[in-house]
Amino acid sequence: MLRQGLDILLVDDDEACLATLEDALEQDGHRILTASRGLEALDRARRAGSAGHACQLTILDVHMPDLSGPETFDELVGVWPDLSAIFVSGRMDEALVRSTRATGVLACLEKPFDLHEMRRLVGRLSGEISARPGRPRPRPRNPWREPR
16 A cells, blocks of 8 residues: 655754755655744644644654744644654653653654654654544645745
């Protein structure tokens, strides 16, 4: 069975990491929305949500200048209740990892992470997320990508 790509929100204040991950996941058939800070992510999510678009997965840096990854995720779930997350951080806190198990956070990866490992993880989660009952099917195009 061919998996459909997900709508994914990437949030990281490291622009190089953000661009690399965006390119790789788009090559894998996912539609990507990016933000470099938590507040920017919330603004983009609210605008997308009011236009009828929803992300199924977010990949969030834990440590960012304005809102932390966990704070951002808590707010994003208010916009997209079925949202799942992967947390990434250069300083992963074991207490944070333990506390996220029941909150929609599906994985925590330490930076620098292996890009192939991330792609495999997102591919596996794509199948799991797509199989959830009642989940709307992803859109066939990326509604957030501006024409080049």
